[in-house]
Amino acid sequence: MTTARNRVLLLVLLATGITYLDRVCIAAAAPSMSSDLGLSTMQMGLVFSAFALSYGLFEVPMGWLSDLWGQRQTATRIVACWSAFTVLTGLVRGYAALVAVRFLFGAAEAGAFPTLARVLARWFPLAERGRVIGLMWMGARIGGSLAPPLAVLLISAAGWRATFVLFGLVGMVWSAVFWIWFRDDPAEHRSVNAAELAYIRGKASSHDSAPAGSTPWRRIFSSGSLWALFGMYFATSYGFYFLVTWLPTYLIREHGLSLQQAGFYSGIPLAVGALACLAGGLLSDWLVRRTGSVKWGRRLVGIGGYTLAALGYALAAMVEGPLPSVISLSLASGAMDMAVPVAWATSVELGGRFGGTTSGFMNMASSISAMISPLAAAWLFQRFGSFGPMFASAAAVYFLAGLLWFWINPSTPVTD
Secondary structure (H helix, E strand, O other): OOOHHHHHHHHHHHHHHHHHHHHHHHHHHHHHHHHHHOOOHHHHHHHHHHHHHHHHHHHHHHHHHHHHHOHHHHHHHHHHHHHHHHHHHOOOOOHHHHHHHHHHHHHHHOOHHHHHHHHHHHHOOHHHHHHHHHHHHHHHHHHHHHHHHHHHHHHHHHOHHHHHHHHHHHHHHHHHHHHHHOOOOHHHOOOOOHHHHHHHHHOOOHHHHOOOOOOOHHHHHOOHHHHHHHHHHHHHHHHHHHHOOOHHHHHHHHHOOOHHHHHHHHHHHHHHHHHHHHHHHHHHHHHHHHHOOHHHHHHHHHHHHHHHHHHHHHHHHHOOOHHHHHHHHHHHHHHHHHHHHHHHHHHHHHHHHHHHHHHHHHHHHHHHHHHHHHHHHHHHHHHHOOOHHHHHHHHHHHHHHHHHHHHOOOOOOOOO
16 A cells, blocks of 8 residues: 555645744744834734734635635645745835735735645545644644744844745745645545555545535534634634744743743743644544544543643743743643644534635634734733733633533534
8 A cells, every 4th residue: 555645744744834933933033023123012912913813814715715726726825925925024124014914924824724634634534633633733833843943043143034034935845845746636646556545535534535515604604513613712822822922022021031042942832732732633533432432532632631721821820930931831832732633623524525614714713812812912011011911811711712622523514
């Protein structure tokens, strides 16, 4: 049996790593950018939020276009465009231009994860869904954990502008390779033999491999599980987006670390999250086999992950010193990341052949909280002189998200 599906998985891992490499770079560059461009804390918060706003607005349309056009065309366009705007971030000369470029960056990157999740759903059977989506998110977190220290080194050597240009070029190379090699349907790929195709399709849901057809919008938006998933996933970026925007600044301002030290510490929560993504996917697949229930195999990991994440943020609001703070935030990041691949597996299982649309809808919720998070953190910092209240509010949001998993059932898809 051939193993072309593993090369597909590798391409997805690289794409998600590049996604967060480009996205998190701005967190490490924020102190230098603020100094060079004369930006206040609130202005930098608006720069962070501009990305999240457009990302959320375009998430459902791009997820839907992924179902309509196919993943090869959509993913190539998305990665090429966001890479171009990464390069342009390094060329801006003022605040207004920076906000505009980051807004367009978010619009360009919207739909990336729904599209890549559909790639995996079409190339891997249901029994491996949690594992491969866990690996997908592990790639994202590895990219996010490498970005701060790597960006700090590059910024020190070449400046923040050149760093954005270099990161953008990496994505352009990926786009070219993906367009040349990948095919939406495994049956159309010359590297897939009959045995591998039978393995993929023999154990996959017919909903995943069938053509998308007419989108059942009424059934999608009347799904109680999908709305609970939307509410639950809102919490994901509320705390996590702090880690990829304000964390280096927090460590510098409140704990007196240097830029290099802050860059190193900032990568730790995302590195922990990378391992947790894979662990959560594997645990969920094991629970599905053990219990014989997709519902409880997904739900138990979701409840536990978000509840422990709430505990991590609550501890971060109380402890003192950079190391205890980073350990608490790493607990929060790791616990949440155990549940993230489970949420994505659930979204594609709910959507079936419309998994790009349902995943885009779910991810739009995190984009809304990603837009709110940096502004809330900036406002709370100005109001209380500390980011501690931000951590306390994140603890409450994550606890409520854990409760919402009791209303999420991936065994009730929106398609027949």
